[in-house]
Amino acid sequence: MxxxxxxxxxxxxxxxxxxxxxxxxxxxxxxxxxxxxxxxxxxxxxxxxxxxxxxxxxxxxxxxxxxxLVDAHVHLDKTATFDRAAHPASGLMEAIEQIQADRVRWTDADIARRAEWGLQRAWSHGTVALRTHIDWSDAPPRSWQVIGELASDWRGRVAVQRASLTALATLADPGKGPVIAERVARDGGVLGAFIVPVAAELAQPLDAVFTLAARFDLDLDFHVDEGLDPAARGFDAVVAATARHGFAGRVTCGHGCALGTRPPEDVAAVLGRAAAGGVRLVSLPLTNLFLQDRRASATPRQRGLAPMREALAAGLPVAIASDNVGDPFHPYGDYDLLEALRVAVRVAHLDDGLADQFARITTEPAAVLRLPHGxxxxxxxxxxxxxxxxxxxxxxxxxxxxxxxxxxxxxxxxxxxxxxxxxx
CATH class of the missing domain: 2.30.40.10 (Urease, subunit C, domain 1)
Structure with missing residues (x-):
């Protein structure tokens, strides 16, 4: 060595x-x-x-x-909860159920202890900034405040950017969305939403969320198409809404697993529109490889990754991030972006221009977070x-x-x- x-x-x-x-x-x-x-x-x-x-x-x-290194998509609020689950989750829906059941343990001290450990690991591996998604339904969650206090404590070591993570329908609700957006804006955060893998109508709620983001001058970050159903079109809907609202450079999409199940010409078209419209993509190989196409006693046949090579070929910026660490969605990981990059290079065949791939965990995510020195x-x-x-x-x-x-x-x-x- x-x-x-x-x-x-x-x-x-x-x-x-x-x-x-x-x-x-x-x-x-x-x-x-x-x-x-x-x-x-x-x-x-x-x-x-x-x-x-x-x-x-x-x-x-x-x-x-x-x-x-810059980690554009993590979940500090969920970190290190896997040991409290009864067994490994069978898939995305059971992981959601397990984390919901675990919330009864989420005291301020518990959240701080686990999130602090995550920040220590990220710092020790060379991460200078990260964006953490924080689950938010109606009232501001305690984890938003606790992690905000940790962000202050860690200033100068790891810059912590908070993003709310709310169901799209909740964020689009005229009685709930503005309350969430006002608080996120006051705290210097990012407005985030998750879109269920297959939803019949997305244009109207997305328009409401984009209007909300414009009103409060907030960037947007979506969990989208986190599944393997080829009928999922959340990414397409976000790309179209970005163009309608003139939000180029202010919209990020994480996951995009279902894109890999669609016809190549279909995927190429939407990736081209995304690149032209100023949307960014964050791929999450460690969590998605663990959770997608997970079946009892069967080897997975689908990798569950966003089509990174096709995105790069289309000119769409791509970052690679840690996502979940030590929780029901991904029991492993260590907030080590170099590990995530190694896995991505191997499984997604990012061998062409190998040296260029270091941008996935440095300059590209720095642009997502809009860092002054990242x-x-x-x-x-x-x-x-x-x-x-x-x-x-x-x-x-x-x-x-x-x-x-x-x-x-x-x-x-x-x-x-x-x-x-x-x-x-």
């Missing part, structure tokens, strides 16, 4: 020599070649990137350098990055045990390893 050489002291700066940087995560004005990845010397001063210059030839590689590596940006013990994307992909070094504000961090939250 390739080790990571130490940074070199240069006066009042640190030099990371011969870092391999994928072009997809580097400021375009700094790229020196058309290659998918090239080597650079990176200088850090006063917690920021002071210089990025082409490396001299001949020296040994100094590692693979990425910007801080994009590509560039001069003047905070020196928040992940350094891997590999000379190329291929070497990193081939060696799961690759060394990892997380830098924050120009300093490598050595976070403690938090234990799995005790079952309570």
């Amino acid at each position: 390739r080790s990571l050489p130490a940074a070199q002291r240069q006066g009042d700066a640190l030099l990371l020599a011969r870092q391999t940087i994928p072009a997809a995560v580097l400021d375009p004005i700094l790229r020196t070649a058309d290659a998918a990845e090239a080597t650079y010397d990176v200088q850090v001063r006063d917690g920021r990137i002071a210089a990025i210059a082409p490396a001299a030839a001949g020296a040994a590689p100094g590692g693979l350098l990425l910007p801080g 994009g590509p590596l560039r001069i003047g940006a905070p020196a928040d990055f992940v350094r891997l013990g590999a000379a190329s994307a291929h070497e990193w992909m081939a060696r799961p045990g690759t060394a990892r070094e997380v830098w924050r504000d120009g300093i490598p961090i050595d976070p403690p390893e938090p234990a799995w939250p005790e079952r309570k």
